[in-house]
Amino acid sequence: MDSLQGKVVIVTGASEGIGAALVTSLRKRGAKLALVARTEAKLRALATADDLVIPFDLTLDAGRADVVERTAAHFGRVDALINNAGRGSYYSPTESPVADSRNLFELNFFAPMHLAQAATPWLKKTRGTIVNVSSIAGQISLPWLPIYSASKFALTSLSSTQRMELARHGVNVLTVFPGYVDTGFQAHANGSVPPATVVKGKQFAVTAAECAEAIVRGMEQRRRMVVTPLIGWPLVVLARLFPALTESRLGSVKLGETNLETM
Numbered sequence: 553m554d555s556l557q558g559k560v561v562i563v564t565g566a567s568e569g570i571g572a573a574l575v576t577s578l579r580k581r582g583a584k585l586a587l588v589a590r591t592e593a594k595l596r597a598l599a600t601a602d603d604l605v606i607p608f609d610l611t612l613d614a615g616r617a618d619v620v621e622r623t624a625a626h627f628g629r630v631d632a633l634i635n636n637a638g639r640g641s642y643y644s645p646t647e648s649p650v651a652d653s654r655n656l657f658e659l660n661f662f663a664p665m666h667l668a669q670a671a672t673p674w675l676k677k678t679r680g681t682i683v684n685v686s687s688i689a690g691q692i693s694l695p696w697l698p699i700y701s702a703s704k705f706a707l708t709s710l711s712s713t714q715r716m717e718l719a720r721h722g723v724n725v726l727t728v729f730p731g732y733v734d735t736g737f738q739a740h741a742n743g744s745v746p747p748a749t750v751v752k753g754k755q756f757a758v759t760a761a762e763c764a765e766a767i768v769r770g771m772e773q774r775r776r777m778v779v780t781p782l783i784g785w786p787l788v789v790l791a792r793l794f795p796a797l798t799e800s801r802l803g804s805v806k807l808g809e810t811n812l813e814t815m
């Protein structure tokens with residue numbers, strides 16, 4: 553069991569949702585926190601005097617490395633990077649605007665990749681942890697979130713190769729696969745509205761606090777992956793075993809439909 557007491561943790565997307573819940577869970581364990589998101593007022597409302605607040609738009613290439621360097625300069629070390637910030641995009645695969653898709657990849661893939669590159673020298677010194685918050689959509693291609701799915705598949709793959717590279721340096725890489733978590737995620741996504749089937753899935757949702765606790769326990773146990781809620785597991789296994797059936801079932805769901813009973 554790896555104690556988080558006194559550990560320096562960077563949390564992206566810390567202003568609300570899963571990120572804000574991570575702040576609470578990590579603070580309870582005595583971690584020192586750098587909070588990153590665009591909305592400074594929300595970060596300040598959550599922060600204590602001991603936290604470092606870094607208002608920053610992670611879609612911007614320039615400045616990502618500064619997030620890590622400012623944290624290291626302030627606390628003297630970096631023990632964990634949690635790549636949590638992300639957003640969705642409810643467009644069909646053939647209609648997703650290219651500019652929106654690029655912007656989504658900047659946030660969901662290039663920012664985690666870039667921050668991990670900047671943090672790695674520090675994490676090697678502390679034998680620390682990278683947490684990449686992917687999604688069940690990073691294991692199963694969801695046609696109502698096609699570019700989001702693609703970005704999370706890319707992050708899942710990057711996470712695996714980071715683990716292969718960094719294990720020999722004592723750095724753990726934890727990939728997180730949340731299913732439905734009750735946050736503002738759907739409201740913040742661009743494009744259409746999620747299909748009714750997806751909205752119905754809310755009955756299986758976990759709270760942001762439950763998701764954050766699962767992630768932090770995964771960090772303490774230096775696990776390689778966390779799936780939350782656990783109902784995600786059978787879905788992943790079914791999709792792997794029966795890919796054609798999965799495609800045909802998911803393909804019957806129409807983006808923006810309001811009363812779908814299939815699946």
Ligand SMILES: NC(=O)c1ccc[n+]([C@@H]2O[C@H](COP(=O)([O-])OP(=O)(O)OC[C@H]3O[C@@H](n4cnc5c(N)ncnc54)[C@H](OP(=O)(O)O)[C@@H]3O)[C@@H](O)[C@H]2O)c1
Nearest residue numbers: 565567568569570589590591609610638687733735736737
């Ligand atoms: N909720 C779910 O059902 C679910 C399921 C699977 C995976 N996930 C993943 O979990 C992670 C957290 O999602 P959530 O549900 O907590 O979503 P959320 O409630 O919408 O929170 C998103 C966070 O990311 C920050 N963010 C958004 N754009 C940003 C940008 N350009 N630069 C910096 N920060 C930015 C937001 O803060 P600002 O707006 O202040 O910048 C906010 O703190 C995401 O990676 C998401 O893909 C969520």
